Amino acid sequence: MDTVVTALRAALHDPDGAVVRTDPGVLDGARTDKSGWIAPGGPVAVVEARSVEHVQATLRTCSALGVPVVPRGAGTGLAGGANGTEGTVVLSVARMDRIVEVSVEDELAVVEPGVLNGALNAAVAEHGLRFAPDPASAAIASIGGNIATNAGGLRCVKYGVTREAVLGLDVVLADGRLVSTGHRTVKGVTGLDLTALLVGSEGTLGVIVGATVRLVPVPAGEPATLGAVYPTVQQAAAAAAAVVAGPERPSTVELLDALALEGIAAYLGPEVLSETVGSGSAGGVFLFVEFDGAGATEAALGAVPRLQAEGGTVHLAGSAAERERLLTIRRSFHAAMESRGRVLIEDVAVPRSRLAEMFARVEAIGREHGVSIPTVAHAGDGNLHPNFVFDGDEVPAHVWDAADAVFRAAIELGGTLTGEHGVGVLKRRWIGDELSDDVLDLQRGIRRVFDPAGILNPGKVF
Amino acid sequence: MDTVVTALRAALHDPDGAVVRTDPGVLDGARTDKSGWIAPGGPVAVVEARSVEHVQATLRTCSALGVPVVPRGAGTGLAGGANGTEGTVVLSVARMDRIVEVSVEDELAVVEPGVLNGALNAAVAEHGLRFAPDPASAAIASIGGNIATNAGGLRCVKYGVTREAVLGLDVVLADGRLVSTGHRTVKGVTGLDLTALLVGSEGTLGVIVGATVRLVPVPAGEPATLGAVYPTVQQAAAAAAAVVAGPERPSTVELLDALALEGIAAYLGPEVLSETVGSGSAGGVFLFVEFDGAGATEAALGAVPRLQAEGGTVHLAGSAAERERLLTIRRSFHAAMESRGRVLIEDVAVPRSRLAEMFARVEAIGREHGVSIPTVAHAGDGNLHPNFVFDGDEVPAHVWDAADAVFRAAIELGGTLTGEHGVGVLKRRWIGDELSDDVLDLQRGIRRVFDPAGILNPGKVF
Secondary structure, eight states: HHHHHHHHHHTTOOOOOSSSOOOHHHHHHBBBOOOOBBOOOOOEEEEEEEEEEHHHHHHHHHHHOOOOOESSSSSSOSSSSTTTTTTTTEOOOOOOEEEEEEEEEHHHEEEEEEEBBBHHHHHHGGTTTEOOOOOTTTTTTTTHHHHHHTOOTTHHHOOOOGGGGGEEEEEEEETSSSEEOOOOSSOEEEEEEHHHHTTTOOOOOOEEEEEEEOOOEOOOOOOOEEEOOOOOOOOOOOOOHHHSSSSSSOOOOEOOOOHHHHHHHHHHHHHHHHHOOOGGGGOOEEEEEEOSSSTEEEEEHHHHHHHHHTTTTEEEESHHHHHHHHHHHHHHHHHHTTTTTTEEOOOOOGGGGGGGHHHHHHHHHHHHHHOOOOEEEEGTTTTEEEEEEEESSSOOOOHHHHHHHHHHHOOOOOOOSSSSSSTTTTGGGGHHHOOOOHHHHHHHHHHHHOOOOOOOSSTSOO | HHHHHHHHHHHHHOOOOSSEOHHHHHHHHHTTTTTTOBBBSSSEEEEEOSSSSHHHHHHHHHHHHHHEEEHEEEHHHHSHHHHOOTTTTTEEOOOOEEEEEEEEEEEEEEEOOOOOOHHHHHHHHHGGOOOOOOTTTTTTTTHHHHHHHHHOOOTHHHOOGGGEEEEEEEOOTTTEEEEEEEEEEOOOOOOOOOHHHTTTTTTSSSSEEEEEEEEEOSSSOOEEEEEEEESHHHHHHHHHHHHHHHOOOSSSSEEOOOOHHHHHHHHOOOOHHHHOOOGGGGOOEEEEEEOOOOTHHHHHHHHHHHHHHHOOOOEESSSSHHHHHHHHHHHHHHHHTTTTTTEEEOBBBGGGGGGHHHHHOOOOHHHTTTTOEEEEEEEEEEEEEEEESSSSSOOOHHHHHHHHHHHHHHHHOBSSSOOOOTTTTTTTHHHHHHSHHHHHHHHHHHHHOOOOOOBBBBTOOO
């Protein structure tokens, strides 16, 4: 594969390999992401693009040579979608990380794809604005990657997912052409909505090189935060549904099941839980609910009886410090899991009315397969993250069997394989369980329109 | 064209023509919509489908015979997108108007496409829910049509456009196959987002026969409503931008320019204005701002100084009756225009920061072409509806010249041809001014994936 490296260095005017990297460490790093899945082979080069021209030249060169290209951002994906597989060129846009423009009046930002979600939020905070999508990985995940996976997060129960936050895109097609979709306006129906189509397309349609994203005002005042403990996950799920269906929309509704809470207690020390949510929390299920904006406190007070009606012991945070303690419980979940071993984080979603049933299924599947599956849910969206903790580098077969049962259960309950992480490599074999052959044919047809030779991210999603 | 009628009646088991209509009155009615544009020729039949099977049989038959099909809902479009042109079969889904399911817990409804927006809202009101998109035509427009055009409305500044309200679709493809996209969950990224792609596709990709739509809680309490009068449209536009950028999101921000307000005063009687917004309103510009939900009154009070800072005389409605009077001013705009002659309602959008400039352009274009162009704007979205009033049935050439100048100005200011009405027939000739050839090629390619023979709504959009 020296040919492609030589051709890329010539096309990118990079004789010394500063952009077209072939160092073993760099190649190796691009084989994996935050899912922990490591591609069995590896890429022949990692192009660390600094400009749209680099991206165009890379795609033109790889198209001409028929070499597959794996678009990659910050590498924080959870489904293997950006992992460099055997014989590919990984096209990283992580170094294209300039915030090109912030328009306070139009409440938008124009960014390069490698800008980190957290960096954009830090930059626009002085204007009282923020980019609403807040995946748990916000500090380390790029906006381009958020767009490629249609990332969600804790706030999307009120503020919507990434799709709602993207106004327009600059995209380089497989043959190197640069196209722009969408506009700087919040509305627009001229022709088909290619912007929405590109959001969540996981690098299979084009390489995002620029984005015009919506910013929203940071809500006034302090949020009002509630923690509630329930004897059973069914009660907690019912409470979550009740609070979301209430007159004021909560900005966050997170549910930690008993195994998750037990893991957090072990990680943080049991006193943290008993001090925060009471000593009765052992074996309990935790629900974190937050309201923001004007009337947040009234809304939280209004939610208390709804939470109690389902059997919850409810705590309203009386200070910023108390709020922080409640938030710490939720925030510590991933660290608590990772302290126990390697983790496979799954991402199913079900209609909210089936949330309790889905938790029951996860529990039953865990018992049946002899696997502990601590689960956190963006309960307001019916989006569960069952976590499978295991030893060693490879996901063991019995864990995949349990995950398989979880996927099938979610689809059976009218849900989906993936709420916000994407299909990537790891969920590809289940896509046919959710989508009909006719729908898959349409999707493959659209992919061929954008990329007739199929050089973009082959083996991912489809 | 007797062949196609005979074949359709056989395929739909409709020997008497109760479904496959050919009465001249029915054929004639299907040549037009609320834009007033009448197709020069006319359809050979109007299929008044009662079921998915009718839609499938119609498309199979027309595919086999190569006869073009125009999907149609309630016929309230404003761009000619559903008008039956020469030699087509109009496939009306207006009679597929059942609300199949309302899930209060999942805050969704499953509907047939012919359900009227207003009818759905009436049906779910008892559960304290509503379908957020609220085009001015809500009482007479169908959900299927709302989806086909990605309809907006007054509330979308806070609640988003139709795309955000659609979770899943059942669609019959040109060859008669029925496919389902999306899910009952609020999140999901399994494969490409065909649901979002179909929203706003104006009948060019498939015929929507079912939709799972999101419902949202009706905000608690009464809204808080402000009316403000400004000496100039530039001040009013600046005030609109300031109020949207404030910490609490208004649920409605509508701007009526001086010509619009003058027309309304003539229609309602001048005393209505002077009683409501003061005698200083002659020659003034009117801004209607509303907040809803908890803290609405506080939010409105907080907005008053922002509105005053731009030179407005601000009135906070002190009672439901006062609110109604302010709302009546906005609501009477279309009736006021229609009382003066035939109306061409345009629909450009610009970034909010260019709203004042766009108003100035519209005014200058009106002067230059000797046309009066009263304009209302969903100012929070930068979406303007310049109205061209004329005599006779046909839009005169000088009106199209002025409209042409308006479209070009909107695109020049970073905006779009159409914010919420769609391209249809009437804006087709400008689509190339907004979209590049490469983007149009992608769109045509996608269309071919869905409808290789191009029988769906030919001559519309593209």
